[in-house]
Amino acid sequence: MDLVWYLVILAAVAVAAGFVGSLTGIGGGIVIIPVLVIFFNVPLAVAIGASVITILANSATTGSAYIRDHLTDLRIGMFLEIATVPGAIIGAALTVYLVHANLQDALIVALGVILIVLAIAGLRRIRDDAHTLSVPDRRSRRLGFFGSYHDSQLNETITYQAENTNRALGIMFGAGLVAGMFGIGSGVLKVTALDGALKLPIKVSTATSNFMIGVTACASTGVLLAAGYVNAVLAAPVAIGATVGALVGSYVLPGMRNRTVRIAFTLVLIGLSIELIIRGLGGP
Amino acid sequence: MTENSPTARRHDLPPDAYRDMTRILRAGLITALVILSGGVIAYLVENGSLSFGEMVAKNPILSYLGLDSLARGLSTGQPEAFLTLGVLVLVATPIARVLTGMYFFARNREREMAIVAMTVAILLFVGVLVIGPFLR
Structure with missing residues (x-):
């Protein structure tokens, strides 16, 4: 098959990745990595490099749409980027080391296990469709971590405020570490911190996660670029496809019910966890 | 109004903050996509006979990561240099968004949030400009 057709197919895969990424807040990279490794025989390190490009394009696309719709909480997003x-x-630097040391399989299995735990936690919260107002901590009050948005599905204005900012910072550091190591958006962990720890509504969590994912990916890309893991030719179809998919996803999200978003998020989480464990154990 | 009320004490960012951040993200993304699209078409014209595996193995980006080599590649119309530039624009877009946030927080006299944004910007510059090249 000609090189051009490979790139066209890759762009189509990136469309799907961008759509899933924007809809669930996971960044889309987790779709690109296994496809590149399994179907295109691309080395894992190069797949990680392509994945961060997907994430950057995805986050810029959905980030701008969600900011325009005021679904993104700029303050909370900016604050958590410190972690x-x-x-x-650190995660990307570890990957450079691990790729040379051939020690990634055990970490992939560990990641899969963690994600399954998060998926189960997500299932337990599925019935919790309505958002309840939490009690903000001192930092949350001082920095103004509260807000509101209009939910077009429920046709009402939802107000929220953040609690447990220390816990969220800890989870976010872990999310950044995982994102840097595996080249994924780590939106799974980011949404967990925003939704689970800070107690933000799922739509605000998803939008803020997308907003943050680009900055996280930018941080790790500096290391991955220097290590030669970002292939500039692969970057073009991946970025274009991810942008198209993310655009469609960002227009679909505001009209969806919270329950639908949460179920989609959980299903994606379980699927990728199983796949990660199988891959880590040396499966197909 | 109670102390915990969501409407208490926060100074909302002005609408132009949201508008400008949206514009920056879009402008960065569109610029990167235009450069990458042109670059990949030019690359395929010159290297269309390569197999997929050969293309992956021959990553051109490392040759153009320096400012001098990138400028030389762009001035001589090398497709790989344009692809590299597209990637760099994509990477720079979130940094520009953080700097815009810092500007609006400072303009809104929110000292703590401006410091938060500045800290994020410094961390990004350290990661991209110091740690990355150090590990190279």
Whole structure:
């Protein structure tokens, strides 16, 4: 098959990745990595490099749409990036080391197990469709971590405020570390911190996660670029496809019910966890 | 109004903050996509006979990561240099968004949030400009 057809197919895969990424807040990279490794025989390190490009394009697309719709909480997103950015830099640096040391399989299995735990936690919260107002901590009050948005599905204005900012910072550092190591958006963990720890509505969590994912990916890309893991030719179809998919996803999200978003998020989480464990154990 | 009320004490960012951040993200993304699209078409014209595996193995980006080599590649119309530039624009877009946030928080006299944004920007510059090249 000609090189051009490979790139066209890759762009189509990136459309799907961008759509899933924007809809669930996971960034889309987790779709690109296994497809590149399994179907295109691309080395894992190069797949990680292509994945961060997907994430950057995805986050810029959905980030702008969600900011325009005021679904994104700029303050909370910016604040939590203090934890995700150093996590991502350390994670990417670890990947450079691990690729040379051939020690990634055990970490992939561990990641899969963690994600399954998060998926189960997500299932337990599925019935919790309505958002309840939490009690903000001192930092949350001082920095103004509260807000509101209009839910077009429920046709009402939802107000929220953040609690447990320390816990969220800890989860976000872990999210950055995982994102940097595996080249994924780590939106799974980011949404967990925003939704589970800060107690933000799922739509605000998803939009803010998308907003943050680009900055996290930017932090790790500096390391991955220097290591030669970002292939500039692969980047073009991946970025274009991810942008198209993310655009469609960002227009679909505001009209969806919270329950639908949460179920989609959980299903994606379980699927990728199983796949990660199988891959880590040396499966197909 | 209670102390915990969501409407208490926060100074909302002005609408132009949201508008400008949206514009920056879109402008960065569109610029990167235009450069990448042109670059990949030019690359395929010159290297269309390569197999997929050969293309992956021959990553051109490392040759153009320096400012001098990138400028030289762009001035001589090398497709790989344009692809590299597209990737760099994509990477720079979130940084520009953080700097815009810092500007609006400072303009809104929110000192703590401006410091938060500045800290994120410094961390990004350290990661991209210091740690990345150090590990190279």
